[in-house]
Amino acid sequence: MDVTETQPRADQPLTALVTGASGGIGRATCQALAARRYRVAVHWAVNGDGARETLASLPGEGHLLVRGDLTEPGAPERVVSDAGDGLGALGVLVNNAAIATGPENRHHPAECSFADWSAAFRGMIDVNLRAAADVSYWFARQAIEAGHAASIVNVGSRGAFRGEPEHPAYAATKAALHALGQSLAVALAPHGIVVTSVAPGFTATERTADRLAGAGRERITAQSPFGRVASAEEVAHAIAHLADPASSWASGAILDLNGASYLRS
Numbered sequence: 645m646d647v648t649e650t651q652p653r654a655d656q657p658l659t660a661l662v663t664g665a666s667g668g669i670g671r672a673t674c675q676a677l678a679a680r681r682y683r684v685a686v687h688w689a690v691n692g693d694g695a696r697e698t699l700a701s702l703p704g705e706g707h708l709l710v711r712g713d714l715t716e717p718g719a720p721e722r723v724v725s726d727a728g729d730g731l732g733a734l735g736v737l738v739n740n741a742a743i744a745t746g747p748e749n750r751h752h753p754a755e756c757s758f759a760d761w762s763a764a765f766r767g768m769i770d771v772n773l774r775a776a777a778d779v780s781y782w783f784a785r786q787a788i789e790a791g792h793a794a795s796i797v798n799v800g801s802r803g804a805f806r807g808e809p810e811h812p813a814y815a816a817t818k819a820a821l822h823a824l825g826q827s828l829a830v831a832l833a834p835h836g837i838v839v840t841s842v843a844p845g846f847t848a849t850e851r852t853a854d855r856l857a858g859a860g861r862e863r864i865t866a867q868s869p870f871g872r873v874a875s876a877e878e879v880a881h882a883i884a885h886l887a888d889p890a891s892s893w894a895s896g897a898i899l900d901l902n903g904a905s906y907l908r909s
């Protein structure tokens with residue numbers, strides 16, 4: 645047997661587009677990839693200061709900013725093409741941008757108005773699922789056309805499995821994102837494109853800082869038997885690991901990153 649048949653493809657460009665990289669897990673992922681010598685396109689929508697801070701924090705050279713509200717028509721295609729133009733070719737896509745959970749978008753079905761319920765579903769489907777699907781489409785098409793290997797890592801959530809009673813739309817869209825990743829893993833494998841997802845539990849980021857500083861801190865940290873939450877760097881480390889061509893046999897996997905706070909069979 646030719647030994648090359650057992651090796652991952654070696655033609656994946658050392659470049660990455662990370663969506664939603666103005667802070668939090670997106671920023672830590674850019675840093676983890678840049679530390680592994682990737683050139684990174686730092687995507688943002690509204691928080692330009694945060695994105696510039698991410699860019700300035702990256703080791704190495706050749707990184708760039710890409711702006712776009714991914715819910716706007718044509719934006720996913722443009723963001724992928726701007727990133728590809730700037731970096732030469734795109735080897736990695738991290739679908740990290742999302743409308744995450746917070747008090748401002750709580751929509752418990754027994755307590756919220758139908759207008760709030762339906763706004764939460766529309767907004768989260770648009771960003772957490774449809775935008776990720778569209779960015780993945782354009783990313784895959786550029787890799788297929790260029791004929792090189794590539795990998796996509798979706799940032800899903802533990803909530804997809806555990807449920808989010810106060811944010812059902814979030815859990816539903818993250819479950820759909822995991823499922824999208826599994827379909828794409830099968831569809832794109834013949835083109836040398838690897839697709840995985842991570843499912844983090846509660847992670848300390850700017851977005852969760854208030855909840856972690858508040859009265860609910862103990863309840864949150866007690867979710868894990870480690871008695872703490874994840875750092876953004878821990879999540880980013882796993883994303884960078886899955887993005888590496890040497891991890892290609894993980895294609896189709898959904899990796900729990902929740903400190904044993906929720907065990908699924």
Ligand SMILES: NC(=O)c1ccc[n+]([C@@H]2O[C@H](COP(=O)([O-])OP(=O)(O)OC[C@H]3O[C@@H](n4cnc5c(N)ncnc54)[C@H](OP(=O)(O)O)[C@@H]3O)[C@@H](O)[C@H]2O)c1
Pocket residue numbers: 663664665666667668669670688689690691692694712713714715739740741742743744771799800801802843844845846847848849850851852
């Ligand atoms: N933190 C946690 O506890 C936790 C747990 C599980 C999963 N996750 C997932 O991890 C990822 C990052 O979480 P985080 O806490 O770091 O969140 P975050 O700080 O709220 O980051 C969300 C990012 O998404 C971008 N974004 C939002 N709407 C967008 C739109 N319409 N178009 C383009 N970009 C848009 C934001 O860009 P701008 O700032 O420029 O608007 C921001 O960079 C998310 O997918 C989240 O669901 C987080």
